[in-house]
Amino acid sequence: MVSVAIRTYGPNAVDWEERIDLGRLRTDRLDRLNATLEESWLGSLLSFDFSNIRYMTSTHIGTWAMDKLIRFALLPRGAPPVVWDFGSAAKHHQLFNPWLDGTARARAGISTLRGAFPPEAPIAADVARKIADELREHGLDGEPVGVDVVEMPILAALRDEGLDVVDGQQVFLEARRIKTADEIGLLAQACAMVDAAYDALYAFLRPGVRENECVGLVAKTLYDLGSEYVEGVNAISGERCSPHPHVYSDRVLRPGDPAFFDILHSHLGYRTCYYRTFAVGSASAAQRDAYTRCREYMDRAIAIVKPGVTTADIVELWPTAQEFGFPDEEAAFALQYGHGVGLSIWEKPIFSRLTSLDHPEVLEEGMLFALETYWPAADGWGAARIEEEVVVTADGCEVITKFPAEELLVAGRKYWTVGGQLDTLRDAQSHLNTAAGRGEDR
Numbered sequence: 001m002v003s004v005a006i007r008t009y010g011p012n013a014v015d016w017e018e019r020i021d022l023g024r025l026r027t028d029r030l031d032r033l034n035a036t037l038e039e040s041w042l043g044s045l046l047s048f049d050f051s052n053i054r055y056m057t058s059t060h061i062g063t064w065a066m067d068k069l070i071r072f073a074l075l076p077r078g079a080p081p082v083v084w085d086f087g088s089a090a091k092h093h094q095l096f097n098p099w100l101d102g103t104a105r106a107r108a109g110i111s112t113l114r115g116a117f118p119p120e121a122p123i124a125a126d127v128a129r130k131i132a133d134e135l136r137e138h139g140l141d142g143e144p145v146g147v148d149v150v151e152m153p154i155l156a157a158l159r160d161e162g163l164d165v166v167d168g169q170q171v172f173l174e175a176r177r178i179k180t181a182d183e184i185g186l187l188a189q190a191c192a193m194v195d196a197a198y199d200a201l202y203a204f205l206r207p208g209v210r211e212n213e214c215v216g217l218v219a220k221t222l223y224d225l226g227s228e229y230v231e232g233v234n235a236i237s238g239e240r241c242s243p244h245p246h247v248y249s250d251r252v253l254r255p256g257d258p259a260f261f262d263i264l265h266s267h268l269g270y271r272t273c274y275y276r277t278f279a280v281g282s283a284s285a286a287q288r289d290a291y292t293r294c295r296e297y298m299d300r301a302i303a304i305v306k307p308g309v310t311t312a313d314i315v316e317l318w319p320t321a322q323e324f325g326f327p328d329e330e331a332a333f334a335l336q337y338g339h340g341v342g343l344s345i346w347e348k349p350i351f352s353r354l355t356s357l358d359h360p361e362v363l364e365e366g367m368l369f370a371l372e373t374y375w376p377a378a379d380g381w382g383a384a385r386i387e388e389e390v391v392v393t394a395d396g397c398e399v400i401t402k403f404p405a406e407e408l409l410v411a412g413r414k415y416w417t418v419g420g421q422l423d424t425l426r427d428a429q430s431h432l433n434t435a436a437g438r439g440e441d442r
Helices: 022-039 050-057 089-096 123-137 152-160 169-177 181-204 211-224 285-304 311-315
Strands: 044-047 072-076 082-085 106-108 145-147 165-167 229-237 258-267 274-280 337-340 347-351 368-376 383-392 397-399 409-411
Touching (some): 022 044, 022 072, 022 169, 022 181, 044 169, 050 072, 050 169, 082 089, 082 123, 123 152, 145 152, 145 169, 152 165, 181 211, 181 258, 181 274, 181 368, 181 383, 181 409, 211 229, 211 258, 258 383, 285 311, 285 368, 285 383, 311 347
Parallel strands (some): 044 145, 082 106, 145 165, 274 409
Antiparallel strands (some): 044 072, 258 274, 274 383, 337 347, 368 383
8 A cells, every 4th residue: 555645856866855766666666567467367468568668667768669669578477577679778778777687688679660660571570489488488488478559460470479468458557556655756746847837838828829839838848847758738729629629729819718738748757637727818707607617527526536436436426428518428538537647648547427437446545647627618619628636645635736726717918998907707708699608598
């Protein structure tokens, strides 16, 4: 059981304070993975997934490699892991990763480059032979091999070696479900960096800036703070908020626009998923009401988070898809949503009416996940989006996303009229000349 005590520090190591212990992080992650493997029916775990390889071996060669499936690592039951890596990266591991015992467990190896190598080249067969030889050495070649993701030629070659290849992703995700103390610390630090990005964004928002400029500002802020990788920045404004397209554009922000953002980045591998909504200059009554409802669903969920509560208990507090304009839960997926956050942004547990009511997961101390809520404005034009990351503690939870979101924030210049400051809640403001836009059905 993880004893949750969340503290955030600077990223530097110091001799006068105990901070994140990266040696302990490496050991604790591998211990959890070994324990989960021991409890499973598998003889070994084979990974091509970037996050699983990092969790198993504490190696990293740059985010450019994340989608290429070029490197692989094996964890035999009862034995230490072996990683086969891209070109000179293996040599680097031998020199600078002493926990891999030099050439013993850091070796050169390459997969098929997602099919870019000629199919007649024996690349897939060579990968399979490396794996099979290692398993035979440990007497595990007759036991099931759990694989997370795999290219079809590699899968065929592994089976040609006589290996029983099965799904191993559930073992990886089960090990990663409860976070270690150091993982929680790194995830909190990652959120602190996004806090700063939102502060810069709030100061920057005004009519005339474009969504893509907002993305650039956030990326610079995070990289200046030492982010390893800005995975993505959702920047959505104006009528693009409803329906939510999940991708930024070059749209120019205008007075009265709603604008919401999701900031995803990596700090030493640990991700964030962190939405905030703003109004530019002023907000309509419909936008204010949408935000209030979005916040209410969030607060209801956070209020019941504690060990023993289930994902079904959470999603029952959220509206059905039909209540906010979608035909079914698949069509509305990820709008009222929750997901574990760690080395990737969608881990266990998952909160969704699509699956959680029939397949609930029990919350435990040490889980860290994001909860996301959404609500479209009654005028059919805007929408609100809020996301909080929480850590489950012994008797409740702690929110680690700190940028203010209790009420709708208005960004941009304050305007003045002959009668004084222009009200930021402009009941007369309407983007659509309809009954809903005029507020007549509220």
